[in-house]
Amino acid sequence: MPYDPMMVAPMREELARLGFHELRRPEDVDRELALPGRVLLVVNSVCGCAAGAARPGVALSLKHREAPQRLATVFAGQDVEATARVRSYFGGKAPSSPQVAILEDGQLLFLLQRHEIEGRTPEQVAAALTAAYDRLSQKATA
Numbered sequence: 562m563p564y565d566p567m568m569v570a571p572m573r574e575e576l577a578r579l580g581f582h583e584l585r586r587p588e589d590v591d592r593e594l595a596l597p598g599r600v601l602l603v604v605n606s607v608c609g610c611a612a613g614a615a616r617p618g619v620a621l622s623l624k625h626r627e628a629p630q631r632l633a634t635v636f637a638g639q640d641v642e643a644t645a646r647v648r649s650y651f652g653g654k655a656p657s658s659p660q661v662a663i664l665e666d667g668q669l670l671f672l673l674q675r676h677e678i679e680g681r682t683p684e685q686v687a688a689a690l691t692a693a694y695d696r697l698s699q700k701a702t703a
Contacts, residue, residue: 563639564607573636575616576603579623581632587646593633594650594667599697600631601690604644606658610679615659618678618686625687627694629663661686663693670697 573583581603584590593600603619605611622628635643637658648656650669657675664670671693678686 563641564636566639569607569636569639572605572607572612572616573634576605576619576632576634579620579632581634583640584633584635584643584647585640587642590635590643590646590650593631594664596631597666598631599629599663599665599670600633601629602647602662602664603632603634604647604658604660604662605634605636607638608658608675610675610681611659614681614683614686615661615678617683618681618690619661621683621687622690622694625691625694627691627698629694661690663697665697 577583582593584593601619603615605616635647637644650664650667651662651672652669654672654674659675659678661673662669662671673686673689677689
């Protein structure tokens with residue numbers, strides 16, 4: 562059963578304020594990921610590591626010059642079908658909540674899983690993401 566919308570509203574708004582576009586239906590996911598270019602996609606969650614590290618870490622990472630300009634999110638436990646569709650693009654990687662992915666032209670380039678977020682600070686999460694931004698940017702210019 563999906564989470565109460567009122568309960569998750571503040572968690573959704575945290576990413577919406579940063580410019581993340583919410584993907585609520587599977588067709589929203591397919592439409593977004595069919596667009597050319599790179600997108601940062603957050604599988605949002607109600608868990609403590611999403612609140613304490615993932616969302617704040619993502620926010621910090623967006624200050625980096627190589628951060629993707631397109632931002633999208635689904636909410637695990639509420640956007641159930643959209644979340645399943647997003648994860649179908651993750652190439653068989655185990656589902657976790659939260660997850661932070663970088664995709665380009667619908668292809669997974671980078672995935673930060675819950676076990677790489679749990680117990681980390683927002684700064685450590687941001688560092689992992691900015692390292693991925695830099696690595697992917699270097700590949701694109703090579």
